[in-house]
Amino acid sequence: MKKYISEFMGTFAMVFCGTGAMTINEITGGEVTHVGIAITWGLIVMAMIYAFAEISGAHFNPAVTIAFAYAKKFSWKEVPKYILVQVLGAIAASIVLWILFPNSEFFGATIPSIDVWRAFILELLLTYFLMLVIINVSTGSKEIGTMAGVAIGGVVLLEAMFAGPVTKASMNPARSIAPALISGHLEHLWLYILAPIIGAVLAVVSCKLVKDTGCCDTC
Numbered sequence: 127m128k129k130y131i132s133e134f135m136g137t138f139a140m141v142f143c144g145t146g147a148m149t150i151n152e153i154t155g156g157e158v159t160h161v162g163i164a165i166t167w168g169l170i171v172m173a174m175i176y177a178f179a180e181i182s183g184a185h186f187n188p189a190v191t192i193a194f195a196y197a198k199k200f201s202w203k204e205v206p207k208y209i210l211v212q213v214l215g216a217i218a219a220s221i222v223l224w225i226l227f228p229n230s231e232f233f234g235a236t237i238p239s240i241d242v243w244r245a246f247i248l249e250l251l252l253t254y255f256l257m258l259v260i261i262n263v264s265t266g267s268k269e270i271g272t273m274a275g276v277a278i279g280g281v282v283l284l285e286a287m288f289a290g291p292v293t294k295a296s297m298n299p300a301r302s303i304a305p306a307l308i309s310g311h312l313e314h315l316w317l318y319i320l321a322p323i324i325g326a327v328l329a330v331v332s333c334k335l336v337k338d339t340g341c342c343d344t345c
Contacts, residue, residue, distance in 0.1 A: 145234025
C-alpha cells in the first residue's frame with residue numbers, strides 16, 4: 127500500500143498547492159500573480175518527486191502512468207490502481223480548497239481561453255514535452271536521475287509560465303478532473319483528459335525513435 131499512499135499524498139500536495147495558488151489568486155484579485163502560480167506548480171512538483179520517487183515512482187499523473195506502461199516500464203495491471211489514487215488525491219485537495227475558500231468559482235479549474243481545437247493541440251504538445259523530459263531523466267544515468275526533480279519541475283514551471291494564460295497548462299487529467307467536479311465547470315474537460323494521454327504516449331514513441339536503450343524495456 128505504500129506506493130498507493132505515496133501517489134495519493136503526492137497528487138494531493140501537488141493539486142492543493144498548484145490549484146490553491148490559482149484559487150487564492152482568484153479570490154484576492156491577482157495577489158499571487160501568474161508568475162507566482164507558475165513557480166508554485168514547478169516547486170511543488172519538484173518537491174514531491176524528491177519526496178516520493180523512490181517509493182512510487184512519483185507519477186502523480188494518469189497520463190504519465192499510462193505512458194510508462196506503454197513503454198513497458200510499469201505494469202498495466204497497476205495502471206487502474208495508480209489512476210484511482212491519483213484522482214482521489216486530487217479530489218481530496220479540491221475538497222479542502224472548497225472548504226477553505228468557498229467564495230471561489232473555479233478552484234483552479236482548467237478552462238481554455240482559446241478555441242477548443244487549439245487548446246487540445248497545445249495541451250497535447252505541453253504534455254509531450256513534459257513526458258519527453260520525464261522518460262529521459264528517469265531512465266538515464268544515476269547522475270541524471272538525481273536531477274530529475276529539478277528538470278521535471280523546471281519544465282512544469284516553464285510550460286505553466288507561457289501556456290497558463292490560455293489553457294491553464296494542465297498536462298494532467300487528475301489535476302483537471304478534481305477542480306472541474308468541485309466547481310461544476312465540466313466544459314471541455316474531455317480535452318484535458320484525452321490530450322495529455324495522447325501527448326505522453328507520443329513522447330514515448332519519439333524517445334524510441336532517437337534512443338537505442340532506456341525508453342522501453344524491449345529497446
